[in-house]
Amino acid sequence: MKKIFDAQQIRNWDAYTIAQEPITSIDLMERASEAFTDRLLSLFSDTDFTIFCGKGNNGGDGLAIARILASMNKKVEVYVIEYSAQASADFLINYDRLAKITTVHTISSLKDFPVIGQNSVVVDAILGSGVNRPVEGILKDVIQKINQSKLPIISVDIASGLYVSQPIAGDNTIICPDYTLTFEAPKLAFLMPQNLQYVGEWECVPIGLSSKYAQNTITSYFWTDMVSLKKRAKFSHKGTFGHALLAVGSYGSIGAAVLSAKACLRSGVGLLTTYIPSCGYQIMQASVPEAMCQTDPAEKELSICPNLEKYTVIGVGCGLGKSNKTKAFLKAILQQAKSPIVLDADALNIIAEESNLLELIPPKSILTPHPKELQRLIGAWENDFDKLEKVKVFSQKYDCIVLIKGMYTAIVLPNQEVYFNSTGNAGMATGGSGDVLTGIITALIAQGYSSEEAAIIGVFKHGEAGDMAAQERGQMAMLPSDIIEKLRW
Numbered sequence: 001m002k003k004i005f006d007a008q009q010i011r012n013w014d015a016y017t018i019a020q021e022p023i024t025s026i027d028l029m030e031r032a033s034e035a036f037t038d039r040l041l042s043l044f045s046d047t048d049f050t051i052f053c054g055k056g057n058n059g060g061d062g063l064a065i066a067r068i069l070a071s072m073n074k075k076v077e078v079y080v081i082e083y084s085a086q087a088s089a090d091f092l093i094n095y096d097r098l099a100k101i102t103t104v105h106t107i108s109s110l111k112d113f114p115v116i117g118q119n120s121v122v123v124d125a126i127l128g129s130g131v132n133r134p135v136e137g138i139l140k141d142v143i144q145k146i147n148q149s150k151l152p153i154i155s156v157d158i159a160s161g162l163y164v165s166q167p168i169a170g171d172n173t174i175i176c177p178d179y180t181l182t183f184e185a186p187k188l189a190f191l192m193p194q195n196l197q198y199v200g201e202w203e204c205v206p207i208g209l210s211s212k213y214a215q216n217t218i219t220s221y222f223w224t225d226m227v228s229l230k231k232r233a234k235f236s237h238k239g240t241f242g243h244a245l246l247a248v249g250s251y252g253s254i255g256a257a258v259l260s261a262k263a264c265l266r267s268g269v270g271l272l273t274t275y276i277p278s279c280g281y282q283i284m285q286a287s288v289p290e291a292m293c294q295t296d297p298a299e300k301e302l303s304i305c306p307n308l309e310k311y312t313v314i315g316v317g318c319g320l321g322k323s324n325k326t327k328a329f330l331k332a333i334l335q336q337a338k339s340p341i342v343l344d345a346d347a348l349n350i351i352a353e354e355s356n357l358l359e360l361i362p363p364k365s366i367l368t369p370h371p372k373e374l375q376r377l378i379g380a381w382e383n384d385f386d387k388l389e390k391v392k393v394f395s396q397k398y399d400c401i402v403l404i405k406g407m408y409t410a411i412v413l414p415n416q417e418v419y420f421n422s423t424g425n426a427g428m429a430t431g432g433s434g435d436v437l438t439g440i441i442t443a444l445i446a447q448g449y450s451s452e453e454a455a456i457i458g459v460f461k462h463g464e465a466g467d468m469a470a471q472e473r474g475q476m477a478m479l480p481s482d483i484i485e486k487l488r489w
C-alpha cells in the first residue's frame with residue numbers, strides 16, 4: 001500500500017529527506033535523475049534524446065538527465081525555455097555542470113523551436129509538481145509544439161501543466177506523454193480517468209525519499225499495490241469462515257447468481273446459501289453443488305425476504321431485476337438485516353429509484369455500482385474530482401463503503417479515505433465481472449474481514465485474477481468465469 005500525497009506534502013517529503021537522511025538538495029536531484037535515466041534507457045536504448053527544460057527543479061532534473069545521458073555517449077539535445085527570469089538554485093548548478101560538456105540551447109520564442117530528429121524521444125522536464133497556474137505564452141506554444149511532434153514523449157515526474165491533485169482549470173495546455181516516470185509515489189492526477197491523455201503509461205521510480213515521512217504523514221488517498229490476508233486458522237471448521245447468503249437472480253439472469261456463488265465459494269466462505277427464484281433451482285444445484293440452495297416461492301423473481309438470522313453476511317443484487325415484488329423483497333431485506341450487506345446491480349438501481357430505502361442501508365454496507373448505477377445514486381458530476389467528492393459525501397452520510405468501478409477502482413470509505421486499486425484490465429469490463437466481485441467481497445466479510453478490508457482486498461484480488469485470465473486468454477476472449485478460475489488466495 002502506498003500513500004498518495006498532494007503537491008505541498010511532496011515538497012515537505014523532499015525537505016524532510018534532505019534534512020533527515022541527510023542529503024543535499026542537489027544530491028537528491030542527482031539521485032532522482034540517475035534513477036529516471038536508468039529506467040528511461042531500459043525503455044529506449046537505441047534512440048536520441050531531446051530534452052525540454054523549465055527553470056525550476058523539474059528543469060533541473062532535465063539538465064542532470066541530459067548530462068548523465070551525454071556521459072554515456074548518448075546523443076542529447078537540450079533546450080531551456082526562457083519563460084521567466086527566475087531559476088531555482090539546483091537548476092542553476094545543473095546548468096553550469098551541463099554547459100561545461102555540451103551546448104544548452106534556449107527557446108525564447110517559437111522561432112527557436114528545433115526540428116527534432118525522427119530517431120529522438122522527447123523528455124519533458126518543463127514543469128513538475130510545482131505547477132500552480134495554467135501555462136501561457138512561450139510555455140504554452142512549446143507544449144503545443146511538442147504534442148504535435150508525434151514523437152514518443154516521456155514526462156519527468158508529471159506531465160508539464162498537469163496539477164498533482166486538482167482538476168484542470170479551463171482549457172489548459174498540458175503535455176500528452178506516452179510515459180510518465182514519476183518520483184517515488186503515484187500522484188492523484190494519474191488515477192482520474194479524465195487525465196488519461198496527460199499521463200500515458202506511468203510508473204513510480206524510487207528515489208529513496210524518507211519512509212519515515214511517508215509513515216507519519218496523514219493522507220486520505222492510497223494506492224493499493226498489495227494486500228495482506230489473514231492466516232487461515234489451522235484448527236478451523238466450516239463455521240469458522242461464516243455463513244453467507246447470496247440473494248440473487250431472476251428469470252433470464254440465473255447466470256449472474258451462479259457466477260456470484262462460485263466466486264464466493266472460491267474465496268473461502270465457510271458455508272454458502274443461495275436464495276434464488278424457483279426457476280433457478282436445478283441450474284444452481286447442478287452448477288454449484290457446494291452451495292445450499294433455498295428458493296423463493298415466486299417462479300421468476302425474488303419476492304419474500306427469507307429468515308436472515310443464521311447468516312454472517314448477505315450479498316444482494318446480482319441479476320435481481322426490478323419488479324415490484326423484488327422491490328418489496330429488497331426493502332424487507334434492508335429492514336431485517338442486522339449486519340452489513342453487499343449491494344450490487346439492480347439492488348442499487350432499486351435504491352436509486354426509491355430514495356427512502358437509502359436510510360435503511362445497514363451501516364458499513366458495501367455498494368458496488370458501475371458508472372451508470374453510480375450516477376443514478378449520486379446524480380451527475382462535473383469531473384472526476386467532483387465525482388470523488390460527491391461519493392465521499394454519500395459514503396459518510398449513509399455510513400457505507402462505495403466503489404467507483406473503473407480502470408483504477410476507487411474504494412471510498414465512510415471515514416473519507418479513498419483506496420485506488422492497481423490491478424485489473426479492460427477485459428474485465430464485461431457483464432458478469434461485477435457478479436464475481438460481489439461473491440468475493442461477500443465471502444471475505446463472512447470470514448471476519450471488516451467491510452473496509454473486504455472491499456479493498458476483494459477488488460485487488462478480483463483484478464489480480466482478471467490480469468491472470470487476460471494473460472492466458474487475452475482481454476477479448478476472457479470471461480468472468482475465467483476470473484473465478486484464476487482466483488488464488
Ligand SMILES: NC(=O)C1=CN([C@@H]2O[C@H](COP(=O)(O)OP(=O)(O)OC[C@H]3O[C@@H](n4cnc5c(N)ncnc54)[C@H](OP(=O)(O)O)[C@@H]3O)[C@@H](O)[C@H]2O)[C@H](O)CC1
Nearest residue numbers: 014029032056057058127128129130131132133134135157
Ligand atoms: N520531491 C521530490 O520528489 C523531488 C522532486 N524533484 C523535482 O522537482 C520538481 C518540483 O520542482 P519545483 O521547483 O518545486 O517545481 P517546478 O519545477 O514544477 O516549477 C518551478 C516553478 O515554476 C513556477 N510555475 C508554476 N506553474 C507555472 C506556470 N504555469 N507557468 C510558469 N511558471 C510556473 C512556479 O514558481 P512561481 O514562483 O512562478 O510560482 C514553480 O515553483 C518535481 O516535479 C521533480 O521533478 C527533485 O529533483 C527530486 C526530488
Ligand SMILES: [K+]
Nearest residue numbers: 124127158160
Ligand atoms: K514534467
